[in-house]
Amino acid sequence: MDNPIIRRLEGFTRLSRDEKQALAEAASQRVRRLGAREDILVEGELPRDVHLVLDGWACRYKTLEDGRRQIIAFLVPGDTCDPHTLAFREMDHSLGALTAVTLAEISREGLQSLTETSPRLRQALVWTMLVALAVQQEWTVSLGQRTALERLGHLFCELFLRLRAVGLTDGNSCELPLTQGDLGDATGLSNVHVNRVLQVLRNSGLIILKGRILTIPDLARLQEVSLFSATYLHLDREGGSLDANEP
Amino acid sequence: MDNPIIRRLEGFTRLSRDEKQALAEAASQRVRRLGAREDILVEGELPRDVHLVLDGWACRYKTLEDGRRQIIAFLVPGDTCDPHTLAFREMDHSLGALTAVTLAEISREGLQSLTETSPRLRQALVWTMLVALAVQQEWTVSLGQRTALERLGHLFCELFLRLRAVGLTDGNSCELPLTQGDLGDATGLSNVHVNRVLQVLRNSGLIILKGRILTIPDLARLQEVSLFSATYLHLDREGGSLDANEP
DNA sequence: GCCCCGGATTAACGTGCGTTAGTCACCGTG
DNA sequence: CACGGTGACTAACGCACGTTAATCCGGGGC
Numbered sequence: 092m093d094n095p096i097i098r099r100l101e102g103f104t105r106l107s108r109d110e111k112q113a114l115a116e117a118a119s120q121r122v123r124r125l126g127a128r129e130d131i132l133v134e135g136e137l138p139r140d141v142h143l144v145l146d147g148w149a150c151r152y153k154t155l156e157d158g159r160r161q162i163i164a165f166l167v168p169g170d171t172c173d174p175h176t177l178a179f180r181e182m183d184h185s186l187g188a189l190t191a192v193t194l195a196e197i198s199r200e201g202l203q204s205l206t207e208t209s210p211r212l213r214q215a216l217v218w219t220m221l222v223a224l225a226v227q228q229e230w231t232v233s234l235g236q237r238t239a240l241e242r243l244g245h246l247f248c249e250l251f252l253r254l255r256a257v258g259l260t261d262g263n264s265c266e267l268p269l270t271q272g273d274l275g276d277a278t279g280l281s282n283v284h285v286n287r288v289l290q291v292l293r294n295s296g297l298i299i300l301k302g303r304i305l306t307i308p309d310l311a312r313l314q315e316v317s318l319f320s321a322t323y324l325h326l327d328r329e330g331g332s333l334d335a336n337e338p
Numbered sequence: 339m340d341n342p343i344i345r346r347l348e349g350f351t352r353l354s355r356d357e358k359q360a361l362a363e364a365a366s367q368r369v370r371r372l373g374a375r376e377d378i379l380v381e382g383e384l385p386r387d388v389h390l391v392l393d394g395w396a397c398r399y400k401t402l403e404d405g406r407r408q409i410i411a412f413l414v415p416g417d418t419c420d421p422h423t424l425a426f427r428e429m430d431h432s433l434g435a436l437t438a439v440t441l442a443e444i445s446r447e448g449l450q451s452l453t454e455t456s457p458r459l460r461q462a463l464v465w466t467m468l469v470a471l472a473v474q475q476e477w478t479v480s481l482g483q484r485t486a487l488e489r490l491g492h493l494f495c496e497l498f499l500r501l502r503a504v505g506l507t508d509g510n511s512c513e514l515p516l517t518q519g520d521l522g523d524a525t526g527l528s529n530v531h532v533n534r535v536l537q538v539l540r541n542s543g544l545i546i547l548k549g550r551i552l553t554i555p556d557l558a559r560l561q562e563v564s565l566f567s568a569t570y571l572h573l574d575r576e577g578g579s580l581d582a583n584e585p
Numbered sequence: 586g587c588c589c590c591g592g593a594t595t596a597a598c599g600t601g602c603g604t605t606a607g608t609c610a611c612c613g614t615g
Numbered sequence: 616c617a618c619g620g621t622g623a624c625t626a627a628c629g630c631a632c633g634t635t636a637a638t639c640c641g642g643g644g645c
Contacts, residue, residue, distance in 0.1 A: 103425075151475070153475070153476075153479050155479070155483060155484075155565050156565060157565075159483040160483075161478060161479045161482040161483045163475045163478045163479065164475075174468065175468055175471075175472070177464060177468070178350075178461070178464060178465045178468045178572075179468065179472075179572055179576055180576045181569065181576065183472055183475075183569050183570045183572070184475060184570075214425070217424065217425060217464065217467070218425040220464070220467055220468065220471065221421065221422055221424070221425045221426065221467065223471060224422075224467065224470060224471045224474060225422070225426075225430055227471060227474040227475055227478060228398070228400070228410045228411075228430075228431060228474055229400075230478050231408060231410045231474060231477050231478060231481060232400045232402070232408040232410065234478060234481035234482050234526065235408040235481050235523075235524075235525070235526030236402060236406040236407075236408045236526065237402075238601080239601075239602075270621090270622060270623090271622075271623070271624090272622080276482075277482075278482070279481065279482030279483065280602075280603090281602070281603050281604075282622090282623090283602090283603075283604080283605095283624090283625090284601085284602055284603070286623065286624060286625085287602090287624095287625095289623095290624090318402050318403060318404075322428065322430050323430045323431075325425075325426055325430070329426055329427040329428065485631080486631075486632075517591085517592060517593090518592075518593065518594095519592080527632075527633090528632075528633050528634075529592090529593090530594090530595090530632090530633075530634080530635095531631085531632055531633070533593065533594060533595085534594095534595095534632090536593095537594090586645105587644105587645095588643105588644090588645090589642100589643090589644085590641105590642095590643095591640105591641100591642095592639100592640085592641090593638100593639080593640075593641100594637105594638080594639070594640090595636105595637085595638075595639090596635100596636090596637085596638100597634100597635090597636095598633105598634085598635090599632105599633080599634075599635100600630105600631105600632090600633075600634095601630105601631095601632085601633090602629105602630090602631090602632095603628105603629085603630080603631090604627100604628085604629080604630095605626105605627090605628090605629105606625100606626090606627095607624105607625085607626085608623105608624085608625080608626105609622105609623080609624075609625095610621105610622090610623075610624090611620100611621090611622085611623095612619105612620090612621090612622105613618105613619100613620095613621105614617105614618080614619090614620105615616105615617095615618085615619105
């Protein structure tokens, strides 16, 4: 009943017991498990369901004809894989598991009836889409303007805070089950250069990265170096239009 | 009554006479005009209204502390400037006019009552947000993987098709009121390099760019060179979940 | 008609990052 | 315990692109 999706949405709005119950039930009806590096959905597919990440890491990616690959988003527990399904028939990108993952499958109709009974859940779903957009905009800034070091530092800040929002951090550490190749595909850098820059980040004490564990000894300093400002993540309950109708 | 917003939404769903009427009325209630290069909203502001572009070009942009600037989206007639207002209090980026623009201002409440009376308009609004997300994802790919020439070619394809969708092209030509500096800020390139690459595009006959008019003699060829595939724009009426309940 | 100014263009030079290609460390497997 | 495989790491070299700075051009104001 305590699942990361609810934890995620509660960062935005307060949910009633009934809403949580309905959501938890919908998300436990059908569960799909995949191994690391398996594809969840590939570009061109016509998904019938919406997938939510319950456990593990996944990513969105696009591939160009000549093989170049760009990871366009990381998905951690609590994230929605494919809200697009609500408006588009066909996937315009692929979804891949990075680690072994557990997904909840909710049918389009199921999700729709959920949002039709609860305006608050509807708002929450819109909110997740807008946050996804805000994150994507920030990635645009990273790839367009930030140096390699800033890009990686920025990404680490983002991932750490997103994981913390769903209770998946331990002090100033979190898991980071990504290869240097993955980091390169996400930041638009070669794996070789990712390696070089990681050394610098390590040697300057900004991060500790060993095994699959990332530690950020001084988050404020890493944020400063990476020109990171957390507002775009909208992690605090700012209150959108819903609150206008509420006490 | 025939305004670009309706033209835009009709690319996704068929609207009833009443819905169009209500939308057109809401969009004509309050109109705001700005000169070229003026700011519409700046980061940190707390907008009370949602803005729609009726005429002219605008852009979203973010600025880093040291002055680096990234344009994260171009807005043309029919586009929604700030759907965020529905969920976030504070702007996490700025909006600027590129040319003189005419905007429709709709209050949060006004928009909400519009979407509450018509589920179809609600769906259409969700659709515009998802398209914005899809476009942002494609920009991520461009900045991460495409070469300078591909980036510019890709951008030209995108803008041309988006303008065509709202009836703002003339044969294989359209307006392009952007400076080479703007193009650089959008593609993550220096204005000098934008200039170099434009020469190549011109000399190879892929584009004609003179005055503020862009002509694409052979769109298919430009698409090929830029690794452009139009699916991410979702310009065709694919039918989302709404159609499931319809004849 | 002249001035002024933003934008386009060009040139010379520098560099951050990619590419290629190799070695090394680790881990699960038979 | 040898093995194969994957990911981390290193080194040498090259290029796409940035930086700086100068010149050119066209349009609007008076």
